Amino acid sequence: MNKWVKRSKKDFLVFGSPLIEQAEIDEVVSCMQSAWLGTGPKVAKFEEDFRAYKKADHAVAVNSCTAALHLSILVTGIEPGDEVITTPLTFCATVNAIIHAGGTPVLADVDPLTMNIDPVEVEKKITPRTKAIIPVHFAGRPCRMDALCAIAHQNDLVLIEDCAHAIETEYHGRKAGTFGDLGCFSFYTTKNIVTGEGGMILSNKKEYADRLKILALHGMSSDAWQRFSDEGYKHYMVTEPGFKYNMMDLQAAIGIHQLTRIDHYWQRRQEIWNAYNNLLRKLPVTTPPEPEPDTRHAYHLYPILIDEKKAGISRDAFLSAMNNQNIGTGVHYLSLPEHPYYRKTFGWVPQDYPHAMRIGRQTVSLPLSAKLSNEDIEDVVIAIRSSIDSKKHRPKKQF
Numbered sequence: 001m002n003k004w005v006k007r008s009k010k011d012f013l014v015f016g017s018p019l020i021e022q023a024e025i026d027e028v029v030s031c032m033q034s035a036w037l038g039t040g041p042k043v044a045k046f047e048e049d050f051r052a053y054k055k056a057d058h059a060v061a062v063n064s065c066t067a068a069l070h071l072s073i074l075v076t077g078i079e080p081g082d083e084v085i086t087t088p089l090t091f092c093a094t095v096n097a098i099i100h101a102g103g104t105p106v107l108a109d110v111d112p113l114t115m116n117i118d119p120v121e122v123e124k125k126i127t128p129r130t131k132a133i134i135p136v137h138f139a140g141r142p143c144r145m146d147a148l149c150a151i152a153h154q155n156d157l158v159l160i161e162d163c164a165h166a167i168e169t170e171y172h173g174r175k176a177g178t179f180g181d182l183g184c185f186s187f188y189t190t191k192n193i194v195t196g197e198g199g200m201i202l203s204n205k206k207e208y209a210d211r212l213k214i215l216a217l218h219g220m221s222s223d224a225w226q227r228f229s230d231e232g233y234k235h236y237m238v239t240e241p242g243f244k245y246n247m248m249d250l251q252a253a254i255g256i257h258q259l260t261r262i263d264h265y266w267q268r269r270q271e272i273w274n275a276y277n278n279l280l281r282k283l284p285v286t287t288p289p290e291p292e293p294d295t296r297h298a299y300h301l302y303p304i305l306i307d308e309k310k311a312g313i314s315r316d317a318f319l320s321a322m323n324n325q326n327i328g329t330g331v332h333y334l335s336l337p338e339h340p341y342y343r344k345t346f347g348w349v350p351q352d353y354p355h356a357m358r359i360g361r362q363t364v365s366l367p368l369s370a371k372l373s374n375e376d377i378e379d380v381v382i383a384i385r386s387s388i389d390s391k392k393h394r395p396k397k398q399f
């Protein structure tokens with residue numbers, strides 16, 4: 001497969017489609033030929049390469065960011081009834097992980113411009129039961145880590161960063177995922193680098209890293225990772241009831257090569273991000289603010305806001321209009337209180353988190369994969385223009 005194969009106008013532009021190149025295809029094939037598919041040397045290499053890239057002390061590969069979040073919350077010793085503060089503008093996995101780890105999720109609204117959790121709102125939500133904060137670097141834009149670290153420090157709270165959008169993110173010279181106690185990453189197919197499914201946990205504490213490895217593989221003592229090598233049979237000892245969250249060599253085979261191109265892909269997404277900024281400037285949609293000084297945005301998502309009063313089309317009609325023009329888009333995210341389970345279980349109401357609610361009801365993520373050609377970008381912009389212009393989408397008069 002050639003990455004420069006042009007998309008025909010008839011083809012649907014798939015949102016978040018990753019760029020897969022020959023080196024990872026060859027590595028996967030060699031993995032298949034060696035018949036070593038499970039956790040082994042390629043996972044160890046991917047962990048080490050990722051750790052070095054992030055300048056972290058320890059890295060533990062797992063099979064998703066959801067698993068990474070679940071285990072990270074568990075190792076911090078959370079107890080039933082402990083509260084964990086996070087953002088309402090995130091993927092459901094962030095709060096599901098809190099729930100599965102036995103904690104009680106508490107939401108703090110976002111800043112309306114950066115779409116990141118607002119430290120002022122976090123402080124309002126702290127109670128004697130608060131145990132941890134999980135900021136999400138939304139779209140790849142870093143949260144205000146100076147304020148969040150200070151709050152965590154003053155209140156003796158654990159800080160776990162959800163870096164699913166933020167592999168390349170930096171804040172004041174420091175890399176996302178290394179501010180708090182633990183940082184969780186995703187290599188899901190739409191993320192900045194991919195392994196199909198996959199995740200990574202960074203920590204500066206060796207005790208955490210050691211226990212994470214055990215928890216990720218059934219709770220078996222750490223020797224179990226070498227259980228299938230040729231060093232002779234080793235008994236494993238189960239020290240606690242763990243999970244089946246280990247990454248496979250087959251997955252790491254992809255990640256090792258994706259990681260070598262991370263800056264190259266980042267540069268391409270930055271070009272696309274800037275192109276959208278220029279091309280959409282005059283349209284009645286809200287584009288993302290510039291990255292803040294002394295930060296590095298990971299350019300994972302390019303969210304625009306469709307305000308029906310300005311654009312003359314509702315967000316949902318806009319999504320359909322784009323789809324009808326063969327452009328795949330995303331919604332990141334309906335705010336969590338919109339979902340029935342959380343409303344029912346925690347009594348959350350969207351109106352209590354007004355910024356996240358409004359963003360969730362107006363946002364549309366445009367394609368931002370490094371795979372996009374310049375023609376693809378033009379196609380997206382043409383489709384946006386015609387979706388907004390088409391009179392048939394104008395709101396009907398009431399009477």
Ligand SMILES: *Cc1c(COP(=O)(O)O)cnc(C)c1O
Pocket residue numbers: 063064065066067090091093094136162164165185186187188198199
């Ligand atoms: C994708 C994502 C996750 C979950 O990642 P998986 O690897 O798919 O489990 C968690 N949090 C956020 C913010 C995400 O975007």
